[in-house]
Amino acid sequence: MWRRLGTRKRKTVSDAAIYAPPRRIENLEECYFYHTIDLPGHGVIEGEWDLRAGVDEYLGHVPLDGRRVLEVGTANGFLCFAMEARGAEMVAYDLSDEYDWDIVPFGGGIAEDLRRERKQRIRQLNNAWWLTHRLMNSRAKVCYGTAYTIPEAIGPVDIATFGCILLHLRDPFLALQRAAALARDTIIVTDVMPGWGDPNNKLPMTFIPDPAQPQMNDSWWYLSPEQVSRFLGVLGYPHTTITYHQQPFKDGRVPLYTVVGSVAP
Ligand SMILES: C[S@@+](CC[C@H](N)C(=O)[O-])C[C@H]1O[C@@H](n2cnc3c(N)ncnc32)[C@H](O)[C@@H]1O
DSSP states (O other), rough: OOOOTTSSOOOOHHHHHHHHOOOOOGGGGGGSSSEEEEETTTTEEEBOOOOOOHHHTTTTOOOOOOOOEEESOOOTTTHHHHHHHHHHHEEEEEETTTTTOOOGGGSSSSSHHHHHHHHHHHHHHHHHHHHHHHHOOOOOOOESTTTTOOOGGGOEEEEEEEEEEEGGSSOOHHHHHHHTTTTEEEEEEEOGGGGGGGGTOOOOOEEEEOOOOOTSOOOOEEOOOOHHHHEEEEEOEEEEEEEEEEEEEETEEEEEEEEEESSSS
């Protein structure tokens, strides 16, 4: 029978082989802040999303103290450092500029300049994570790769989180499956409500790319919370709760949901 890590023997791999070496970042100009963050010595840096008042809602009010957490899609790390401040031992995960975003191949291919621009943006995101990491004296580790290749060598975690990343993945179920190999207790998925763009959308899964809007090339799926619950049930987290909330994004607020899937009730 298949079992998660933690009950299974695994090879010991050195931290240096898994986690990224620290980057010394000095300048804000080298960084891109996706989240608004209060950066020691710099004050408030404005990002697209301001989750400062909504962290616990965003993470489904799951207790984090003393838990080992894998955060898939850490971006500039606002949630990573917020979870660490709540007592979690953090392993952050994201792309680096060595990996490609799942860009939608409008017209059947992906232009080289688009791939390059996306990688530059990811490098700036990673830089913002490292600058914040240093200024906050964080002990979090970060591992780079695609969500489809999360290394088992990270070892068991108690919780894995997927904050607004599944909509950007061509294969969201495979990414959840990879995290499920590591997460002993709980997977938390936060994503945008499918009705955000279209209030009449009640479909479980909607394919976002539209040939009439090729500029929308970074997103694949609107997933309903019920669909995410079903994914989690299939992967062995049958006890799910769904909560709804709104968070500030640019000049408005975006309706979101959080599904907390657990192995045990
Ligand atoms: C929209 S941001 C969400 C950031 C944060 N988790 C949150 O909830 O606010 C999506 C994050 O997922 C990462 N990401 C996108 N595609 C990815 C992939 N294929 N593999 C790993 N990470 C990916 C992006 O680099 C970015 O950091």
